[in-house]
Amino acid sequence: MPHELMITNDVRDALARGSAVVALESTIIAHGMPYPDNVRTAREVEQIVREGGAVPATIAILQGCIHIGLSPDELEYLGCEGRNIAKVSVRDLPYAVAMKRDGATTVASTMRLAAMAGIHVFATGGIGGVHRGAEDSFDISADMTEFAESNVAVVTAGAKAILDLALTLETLETLGVPVVGYGTDEFPAFYSRRSGHTVPMRCDTPDELAALMKAKWEMGLRGGVVVANPIPQGSEIPADEIAPVIAAAVKSADERGIIGKDLTPFLLAEIAGVTGGRSLTANIALAKNNAEVGAAIAVAFAGKTS
Numbered sequence: 001m002p003h004e005l006m007i008t009n010d011v012r013d014a015l016a017r018g019s020a021v022v023a024l025e026s027t028i029i030a031h032g033m034p035y036p037d038n039v040r041t042a043r044e045v046e047q048i049v050r051e052g053g054a055v056p057a058t059i060a061i062l063q064g065c066i067h068i069g070l071s072p073d074e075l076e077y078l079g080c081e082g083r084n085i086a087k088v089s090v091r092d093l094p095y096a097v098a099m100k101r102d103g104a105t106t107v108a109s110t111m112r113l114a115a116m117a118g119i120h121v122f123a124t125g126g127i128g129g130v131h132r133g134a135e136d137s138f139d140i141s142a143d144m145t146e147f148a149e150s151n152v153a154v155v156t157a158g159a160k161a162i163l164d165l166a167l168t169l170e171t172l173e174t175l176g177v178p179v180v181g182y183g184t185d186e187f188p189a190f191y192s193r194r195s196g197h198t199v200p201m202r203c204d205t206p207d208e209l210a211a212l213m214k215a216k217w218e219m220g221l222r223g224g225v226v227v228a229n230p231i232p233q234g235s236e237i238p239a240d241e242i243a244p245v246i247a248a249a250v251k252s253a254d255e256r257g258i259i260g261k262d263l264t265p266f267l268l269a270e271i272a273g274v275t276g277g278r279s280l281t282a283n284i285a286l287a288k289n290n291a292e293v294g295a296a297i298a299v300a301f302a303g304k305t306s
Contacts, residue, residue, distance in 0.1 A: 004097060005117055008069030011057045015118050018306035020054035020298035023114035023122040023152070026070075028287065029058075029078045030085040030104035031265045032125065033280060039079035041284050043072065045291045049123070052295025057119055059110050061088060064100030068117045078104060087261050089142045107154065108146035111224060115150035120213065120301060122154045123294030125287045126190040127226065129159040129168030131263070132250055139259065140171065146224070148175040153213050153225040153301075155294040157286040158188035158195065161239075162246055162267045165195050172226060173200070178216065179226040180209065182293060188230040191282045192239040199228055206293070210300035229293050235285035237278060245274050 007015075014021050024045060029038045046056040058070045060078055067074065078085060088096050088103030090112050096103040105113060107127050114122050128141025141163075147154075159168045169187060172179050181187065181199035189195035203209045213225055230236075249270035253259075258266045271279045 004066050005113070006065050006067050007117060008057070008067075008071075010055050011069040011117075014055040018302055020295065020302040021057050021119045021121070022049045022054045022291065022294045022298050023110055023119045024049070024056055024058040024291070025107060025110040025122070025124050026058060026060035026078055026104040027087055027106050028125055029075065030083070031087055032268065033283065035079055037280065037284065039076055041287060042075050042079065045123075045287055048288055048291040049295045052292055052299065054121075054295040054298040056291075057114070057117070059105050059113050061093075061096045061101065061103035061105065063102065064097045066093075066097065066113060068113065068119075078102075087265075089261070090146060091142065106143070108142040111143075111146045111150040111152045111154065114152050120152055121294050121298040122152050123287075123290040124154060124156050125283055125290065126158060126160040127154060127156045128264070129163040129165070130171055132162070132164045133254075134164065134167065137259065139263070144168070144171050144175065147172060147177040147226065148223045150224055151217050151222060153209065153227055153297060155182075155227040155229050155290045155297065157190050157231045157290060158228050159190065160264065161190040161192065161242060162250065162264065162271075165189060165197055169197055175223070176221070177223055177226060178212065179228060180212065182209070182227050182229040184228065184230050187228050189239055190286070191231065191237040191242050191279060193230040193233060193236050194239055196239075206296040206300040209297050210304050213301055214304050227293070227297065229290055231282060231286040232289050235282050237275065237282055242271070242275075242279075245271055248274070
């Protein structure tokens with residue numbers, strides 16, 4: 001295990017026993033939600049994982065040290081309003097470590113660090129993917145290529161609805177990444193349960209997903225699994241309602257020249273403003289739902305591999 005990883009005692013003990021551990025990202029804390037909703041949600045998500053029988057491991061970089069698991073004070077530090085916390089993807093990891101920076105990990109970097117620590121289940125909000133207009137901008141999230149690299153199952157409410165979902169699914173297919181609908185035949189669209197795009201495979205129980213993960217990696221098929229878990233029905237914003245809001249936000253970003261890693265936080269903030277915070281409520285609900293499912297899958301996978 002790389003010496004740069006600072007692993008909390010409860011996570012280290014769980015990994016040594018072969019018990020269930022669920023990785024959690026930190027970008028959703030530092031960049032995905034306003035303070036104090038971000039810190040409160042992070043703590044509640046960790047508690048949901050514990051109640052599900054697994055150990056939460058929120059991943060972040062603090063003063064150049066890679067932390068696998070955070071204390072309550074460290075969660076507060078990451079989420080506190082006004083902190084200059086960089087958004088760190090895989091390409092940024094060596095710089096953040098060498099320069100002793102603080103960094104919030106994205107889906108891609110959380111996957112990589114979770115895999116380095118030996119954690120095989122990660123619960124997040126929504127994954128990145130192919131941005132609209134990528135045929136001109138080439139704006140494709142590093143999450144896509146990381147799914148071909150790290151042996152981690154990612155529980156997600158689909159790809160973020162601001163993306164080109166059809167091209168995102170095509171890219172995952174090209175990379176050989178299983179996209180599994182959890183109790184659904186349709187790929188969810190983050191705020192919405194339905195996207196109009198079918199998933200190529202479906203599992204209805206944590207045990208089925210754990211069996212798929214075990215089979216994939218025992219066959220030597222490297223890379224992750226997308227576990228597409230729809231937002232709870234009572235919390236969703238239907239696709240036909242949120243679509244024009246997203247389109248307006250994308251247009252605004254284009255007019256302002258906002259690109260790269262600044263684009264997603266800008267779009268999410270724009271959407272939250274227009275929806276009167278309803279999108280934030282949906283984001284919190286899906287994050288908690290994914291944590292619950294992630295814990296169940298981690299417990300099932302630990303049972304098959306211990």
